Amino acid sequence: xxxxxxxxxxxxxxxxxxxxxxxxxxxxxxxxxxxxxxxxxxxxxxxxxxxxxxxxxxxxxxxxxxxxxxxxxxxxxxxxxxxxxxxxxxxxxxxxxxxxxxxxxxxxxxxxxxxxxxxxxxxxxxxxxxxxxxxxxxxxxxxxxxxxxxxxxxxxxxxxxxxxxxxxxxxxxxxxxxxxxxxxxxxxxxxxxxxxxxxxxxxxxxxxxxxxxxxxxxxxxxxxxxxxxxxxxxxxxxxxxxxxxxxxxxxxxxxxxxxxxxxxxxxxxxxxxxxxxxxxxxxxxxxxxxxxxxxxxxxxxxxxxxxxxxxxxxxxxxxxxxxxxxxxxxxxxxxxxxxxxxxxxxxxxxxxxxxxxxxxxxxxxxxxxxxxxxxxxxxxxxxxxxxxxxxxxxxxxxxxxxxxxxxxxxxxxxxxxxxxxxxxxxxxxxxxxxxxxxxxxxxxxxxxxxxxxxxxxxxx
Amino acid sequence: xxxxxxxxxxxxxxxxxxxxxxxxxxxxxxxxxxxxxxxxxxxxxxxxxxxxxxxxxxxxxxxxxxxxxxxxxxxxxxxxxxxxxxxxxxxxxxxxxxxxxxxxxxxxxxxxxxxxxxxxxxxxxxxxxxxxxxxxxxxxxxxxxxxxxxxxxxxxxxxxxxxxxxxxxxxxxxxxxxxxxxxxxxxxxxxxxxxxxxxxxxxxxxxxxxxxxxxxxxxxxxxxxxxxxxxxxxxxxxxxxxxxxxxxxxxxxxxxxxxxxxxxxxxxxxxxxxxxxxxxxxxxxxxxxxxxxxxxxxxxxxxxxxxxxxxxxxxxxxxxxxxxxxxxxxxxxxxxxxxxxxxxxxxxxxxxxxxxxxxxxxxxxxxxxxxxxxxxxxxxxxxxxxxxxxxxxxxxxxxxxxxxxxxxxxxxxxxxxxxxxxxx
Ligand SMILES: Cc1cc2nc3c(=O)[nH]c(=O)nc-3n(C[C@H](O)[C@H](O)[C@H](O)COP(=O)(O)OP(=O)(O)OC[C@H]3O[C@@H](n4cnc5c(N)ncnc54)[C@H](O)[C@@H]3O)c2cc1C
Ligand code: SF4
Ligand code: SF4
Numbered sequence: 031x032x033x034x035x036x037x038x039x040x041x042x043x044x045x046x047x048x049x050x051x052x053x054x055x056x057x058x059x060x061x062x063x064x065x066x067x068x069x070x071x072x073x074x075x076x077x078x079x080x081x082x083x084x085x086x087x088x089x090x091x092x093x094x095x096x097x098x099x100x101x102x103x104x105x106x107x108x109x110x111x112x113x114x115x116x117x118x119x120x121x122x123x124x125x126x127x128x129x130x131x132x133x134x135x136x137x138x139x140x141x142x143x144x145x146x147x148x149x150x151x152x153x154x155x156x157x158x159x160x161x162x163x164x165x166x167x168x169x170x171x172x173x174x175x176x177x178x179x180x181x182x183x184x185x186x187x188x189x190x191x192x193x194x195x196x197x198x199x200x201x202x203x204x205x206x207x208x209x210x211x212x213x214x215x216x217x218x219x220x221x222x223x224x225x226x227x228x229x230x231x232x233x234x235x236x237x238x239x240x241x242x243x244x245x246x247x248x249x250x251x252x253x254x255x256x257x258x259x260x261x262x263x264x265x266x267x268x269x270x271x272x273x274x275x276x277x278x279x280x281x282x283x284x285x286x287x288x289x290x291x292x293x294x295x296x297x298x299x300x301x302x303x304x305x306x307x308x309x310x311x312x313x314x315x316x317x318x319x320x321x322x323x324x325x326x327x328x329x330x331x332x333x334x335x336x337x338x339x340x341x342x343x344x345x346x347x348x349x350x351x352x353x354x355x356x357x358x359x360x361x362x363x364x365x366x367x368x369x370x371x372x373x374x375x376x377x378x379x380x381x382x383x384x385x386x387x388x389x390x391x392x393x394x395x396x397x398x399x400x401x402x403x404x405x406x407x408x409x410x411x412x413x414x415x416x417x418x419x420x421x422x423x424x425x426x427x428x429x430x431x432x433x434x435x436x437x438x439x440x441x442x443x444x445x446x447x448x449x450x451x452x453x454x455x456x457x458x459x460x461x462x463x464x465x466x467x468x469x470x471x472x473x474x475x476x477x478x479x480x481x482x483x484x485x486x487x488x489x490x
Numbered sequence: 491x492x493x494x495x496x497x498x499x500x501x502x503x504x505x506x507x508x509x510x511x512x513x514x515x516x517x518x519x520x521x522x523x524x525x526x527x528x529x530x531x532x533x534x535x536x537x538x539x540x541x542x543x544x545x546x547x548x549x550x551x552x553x554x555x556x557x558x559x560x561x562x563x564x565x566x567x568x569x570x571x572x573x574x575x576x577x578x579x580x581x582x583x584x585x586x587x588x589x590x591x592x593x594x595x596x597x598x599x600x601x602x603x604x605x606x607x608x609x610x611x612x613x614x615x616x617x618x619x620x621x622x623x624x625x626x627x628x629x630x631x632x633x634x635x636x637x638x639x640x641x642x643x644x645x646x647x648x649x650x651x652x653x654x655x656x657x658x659x660x661x662x663x664x665x666x667x668x669x670x671x672x673x674x675x676x677x678x679x680x681x682x683x684x685x686x687x688x689x690x691x692x693x694x695x696x697x698x699x700x701x702x703x704x705x706x707x708x709x710x711x712x713x714x715x716x717x718x719x720x721x722x723x724x725x726x727x728x729x730x731x732x733x734x735x736x737x738x739x740x741x742x743x744x745x746x747x748x749x750x751x752x753x754x755x756x757x758x759x760x761x762x763x764x765x766x767x768x769x770x771x772x773x774x775x776x777x778x779x780x781x782x783x784x785x786x787x788x789x790x791x792x793x794x795x796x797x798x799x800x801x802x803x804x805x806x807x808x809x810x811x812x813x814x815x816x817x818x819x820x821x822x823x824x825x826x827x828x829x830x831x832x833x834x835x836x837x838x839x840x841x842x843x844x845x846x847x848x849x850x851x852x853x854x855x856x857x858x859x860x861x862x863x864x865x866x867x868x869x870x871x872x873x874x875x876x877x878x879x880x881x882x883x884x885x886x887x888x889x890x891x892x893x894x895x896x897x898x899x900x901x902x903x904x905x906x907x908x909x910x911x912x913x914x
Contacts, residue, residue: 054547057536058523063507075522102523103508121521141521143512166512356566366505 032071032116036092040074040116043084048075048122059117062102062109064451070097070111074118079197079205079236085118086234086481087203095480098230100141100172103164105368106449108176108229112484118234120171126150127237134242135194135211140171140235147240157245159186162445171235177227179445181278181309184403186243188445190226197237198225201476211239224471229447230482232475249277249311250321251345252338254328255302259283261332262304263378266402268327269308270375274320278309279403283382286355286399293358296351301334306402307352309345355399362395363412367424371435372444375405384434385409392427394420406444432458448486456487491718492757494577498538501574503567504531510561510571515835516554519852524551527561527571534574537581544582552578554846556839557714558803559749579716588717652682653703656689663696667738669775670700672728674747675707676874684874687897688743688772690904695779702731708750714841725755729765739770743897745802745873746840752808771805772897773813773872782813785820788906794825797899798866800857800880801833802873814872814896821903829864831857838879854883862889870896 031051040049050056050073059073076082089096095115102109111117124141131154138147144165148158161180162168168178174196179188195209198221208221225232256262262281269276282290284303291298298305310320325336339345359366373381382398385407389396400408409431413420432442432455442452442459456465469487473479510527511517517526524533524547533551536542557572565571583589652673662668669692677685692699706727712720728751732740742748748771756766776782799818801811811833819826837843837853861869861884869880869891881893 052545052547053542054533054545054551055522055524057532057542058529058551061506061532063505065506101508101511102506103511119523121523124521145512164508167508167510357568360567 032094036088036094037072039088040072040085043088044074044076044081048077049073059099059102059119060111062099062104062107064105064107064110064449066107066110066450068110068112069114070117071114072116074116075122076118076120077122079199082118082199082234082236083203083205085116085203086199086201089116089480090202090478093478093480095483096234097482098171098175098234100169100175101143101164101167103168104172104176104449105370105446106229106443106451108447108449108482108485109172110450112450115480120169120234120236123171123236124169129154129156129242130211131156133211134244136240136242137211138170138238138240140169140174140238142170144168144170144173151242152245155245156242158192158240158242159183160189160192170238170240174226174235174238175228175230176445176447179401179404179406181280181401181403183406184279184401185275185277185311190223192241193222193226193238194241195239196222196225196235198233199236200233201478201481205236206233207237209239213241227447229449229485231472231485232481234481246277246311246313248314248317249309249345250317250339251307251309251348252321252325252336253348253351254306254308254325254336255299255334256304256306257301257332257334259304259382260379262306262402263376264331265306265328265333266378267376268331269324272323272327274310274324276308276324276403277311278307279401280307280352280399281305281378281402282352282355282399283397285395285397289358289362289397290351290354293361294354296354298351299334305351307348352399355397359397359410359412362397363414365413365415367411367413367428368446369409369411369428369431369442370400370406370444370446371409371431371440371442372404372406373435373438373440375402377438377440378402378405378407381405381407381435381438381440384438385431388427388430388434392423392430394423394427396427396431401444404444405440429455429458450485453484453486453488491580491721492573492577494534494538494574494581497534497570497574497577500569501531501535501538504528504535504565504569505567506532507566510565513560513564515558515560515837515853516556516849518834518856519837519849520554525554527565527569530555530575530578531569531571534578537578544585549582549586552582553842554849556803556835556837556842558835558839559807560803560833560835563807576713576716579714580718581716583716583718588715650682652678652685653701653705655682656685656701658701658703660689660693660699660701662693662698666696666698668698668700668736669739669741669770670702670732670735670737672705672708672732672740672742672747672751672769673701674742674744674874676744676878681874681877681895684743684895684897687895687901688741690901691772691776691781691897692741694904694908695776695781700735700737702734705731708747709754710746710750711840713750713754714839721754722758725758725762729755729762733765737768739775740765740768741770741772741775743772743872743895744875745771745804746875748810749804749808771810771813771872773817774810776900777813777816782816782820784907785817785822785900785903788822788903791823794823795868796827796864796866797821797824797868797870798827798829798861798864799832799896800829800836800861800869800871800876800893802871802876803835805872806833814870817896817900818870821899822906823902824899827864827866829866830860832860836876836879836883838875840875843879850879851883851886854879855887858883858887858889861891862887866891868899869893870899872896 060067095113097111099109099119120141123139127137129136162178282305395412397410411424514526523529555575559572561571709721709724752769755762837850843850
């Protein structure tokens with residue numbers, strides 16, 4: 031346990047009510063969506079950059095590890111206090127500081143919840159596209175730290191594509207800014223991009239300057255059922271080759287459809303072995319034409335059925351099929367390992383086939399769905415942890431899935447990052463030299479290795 | 491009643507995704523993981539595993555729940571946090587004894603006669619007297635803060651409780667069903683006008699109505715306080731009162747009572763099922779009897795009021811959101827507008843606002859903001875508790891809107907409806 035001198039010093043920085051060492055509180059900050067548990071020694075709720083700066087200086091002087099945390103919705107354990115120490119949560123730094131309608135720029139604190147931000151900018155006709163499935167509860171700080179993506183990435187890109195600048199508290203407690211509020215800027219190194227996806231290991235993000243777009247006038251949703259995953263994957267390439275980039279291109283494989291069919295009363299015909307949900311957005315008059323055109327060009331690719339929504343309610347009903355996946359998976363097995371590999375989009379069917387073989391070889395059900403538009407597959411390995419040997423089977427399967435993705439020119443994480451969950455697999459993807467280069471950066475910026483130690487690299 | 495141990499499987503179903511952070515009003519106001527469903531479920535699990543005792547902080551976090559059920563309704567794994575928290579509170583009461591408030595709930599709600607007496611004296615001697623009520627009086631608990639806070643809007647206390655004003659049986663038309671009216675404390679002691687509006691609506695439909703005099707509180711405040719024995723006692727009292735004569739429905743005009751009887755009694759199972767299965771919110775009942783269509787056929791009034799609707803948690807989490815809106819939209823004197831966040835809790839949570847008035851106010855203030863932004867003159871809802879809290883929140887925010895029960899608006903249109911109704 032940290033001695034009372036340090037706790038008192040923290041209290042001085044953030045106020046008595048914002049520091050806690052009660053066991054119940056520590057328990058509440060010991061987990062994230064990975065379902066692993068590490069107890070911190072103290073939880074701190076700062077509300078300004080200056081406070082965080084003082085916390086980092088104190089931590090450096092006393093060599094106490096600091097674990098930045100947003101909503102704790104991460105899937106790779108990035109915010110877990112693996113070595114005890116201090117959880118610094120930004121959940122109370124949740125103010126939208128500015129929405130500049132002339133320059134299409136906004137400035138926010140890191141604890142702002144993504145959807146709340148989206149709603150606010152949409153009120154004035156603006157648009158923040160990144161839409162992780164966790165957008166209702168994850169924070170923008172966490173999104174930047176993980177470089178979160180979502181269904182709309184195929185057209186609009188990921189979080190980093192919208193970050194113009196940051197205010198950061200460095201691991202040694204300095205407050206610096208990166209980038210700015212201009213659309214262009216090439217002075218010095220691009221630290222903004224370096225921070226995006228750095229998983230809270232290089233600095234604590236305290237302000238975010240965000241680029242906004244005009245809100246598209248309307249969108250149109252269509253659901254296409256295919257008789258094979260190949261048909262669906264070819265459809266993706268065909269659409270793109272025809273110079274149409276839909277706002278979303280989501281897919282579900284045959285096993286996912288089986289789950290949905292078993293768990294809900296949603297109507298999915300027997301012959302369907304893959305589903306694409308395609309959404310186009312833009313000017314209203316142009317959407318009907320575009321949807322029709324997509325339907326036409328993909329028709330020869332084994333399409334079983336095409337449903338085009340005419341109203342928002344119908345659109346919602348189509349999305350319902352995708353949304354019911356998560357709950358329906360539990361019917362397969364109680365425990366789920368959710369990996370998020372990414373392959374070049376043309377390699378999607380090859381990857382699915384590989385995964386099916388891995389599933390059969392190890393005798394574990396694997397269910398796949400995800401963002402077909404960018405080749406990002408959510409691989410869900412379903413097991414019952416209580417059955418002896420199942421966990422080991424899953425682990426072997428996961429490693430083979432990663433290797434399979436890399437063989438196809440892909441990556442082992444498209445969205446969720448490395449954290450602690452994938453740290454052991456880093457040598458599969460990064461060469462020794464590349465990893466060493468990254469570690470040098472970390473070492474230079476955080477000489478005492480106190481900011482989120484134990485993440486991304488095992489020996490960090 | 492189910493014990494904490496009985497929830498082990500449900501607790502394990504929480505995958506710690508954090509989705510409940512988006513829906514928990516207490517978390518929204520407090521921004522602390524101990525206040526959100528995920529945290530409470532984690533703590534309940536730790537208590538079961540013997541990892542933590544029922545220490546002060548755990549009690550505090552478990553008390554920080556409105557039992558609104560929003561989390562469970564939106565949780566991908568349907569973890570029933572509200573039930574888990576209620577079970578934890580029963581465990582706390584067992585091990586640590588009832589809190590002073592809990593004792594008040596048990597003492598007063600368990601004895602309807604005492605409650606009657608308190609209400610009547612309150613009515614006679616004005617709200618001043620309520621300030622002299624003992625700190626742990628059950629009435630303060632059922633309709634808490636008004637009696638505690640001088641700046642809080644007080645609903646007038648009915649001089650004569652509703653059930654004393656009406657006969658026990660009101661005969662309807664031949665061939666129409668028989669319904670029992672479960673008044674609940676809010677309507678009986680504070681808002682008898684809502685009861686009268688409900689009777690008018692039922693009379694229009696032509697059903698026979700039974701209003702048993704000896705019904706009591708539904709038991710929800712006792713559940714909230716962890717007072718298990720009182721819940722059981724009240725359930726038994728109501729079961730006997732409401733099933734003495736065979737009825738087709740038991741109608742409520744209070745969301746909490748609806749959930750109290752529908753959900754909690756259903757958990758008792760056995761002889762309670764005939765009662766819980768027959769429970770029907772008044773608007774669900776009226777919708778089944780074609781009232782929205784009849785109302786919609788009336789000519790629109792020239793002068794209409796802009797009205798919005800607040801979803802009481804205990805109806806919303808049961809999926810009852812359409813029927814009250816259908817009625818509102820069909821009313822000739824109403825222009826319906828939807829407000830943002832119509833479905834978030836008002837922040838009352840019964841005993842919650844006694845323990846945590848500040849947080850309760852914060853939650854209410856947010857709601858008042860959305861009401862203001864909607865531009866509505868009237869906020870209609872379907873729960874006396876919400877009416878009280880919403881009005882108080884609006885007043886604190888300096889808003890203009892007035893809060894009413896949907897039934898009160900319906901009552902205004904009934905004469906027109908009766909004129910046109912050939913069956914009368
Ligand atoms: C149901 C569900 C669906 C999801 N869907 C998606 C999805 O579609 N796409 C996707 O990309 N991810 C998804 N995720 C993963 C997760 O939501 C994202 O990684 C998200 O960005 C994490 O945000 P958070 O606020 O919860 O951060 P946390 O989990 O608290 O932290 C994540 C990482 O960010 C760091 N961090 C947090 N705040 C700061 C800060 N201010 N400064 C520096 N570092 C910080 C932490 O140290 C940690 O390493 C999903 C998760 C769940 C549970
Ligand atoms: S209670 Fe439900 S929504 Fe909340 S963290 Fe657990 S599983 Fe997720
Ligand atoms: S029942 Fe309501 S207040 Fe309690 S944890 Fe769930 S959402 Fe929060």
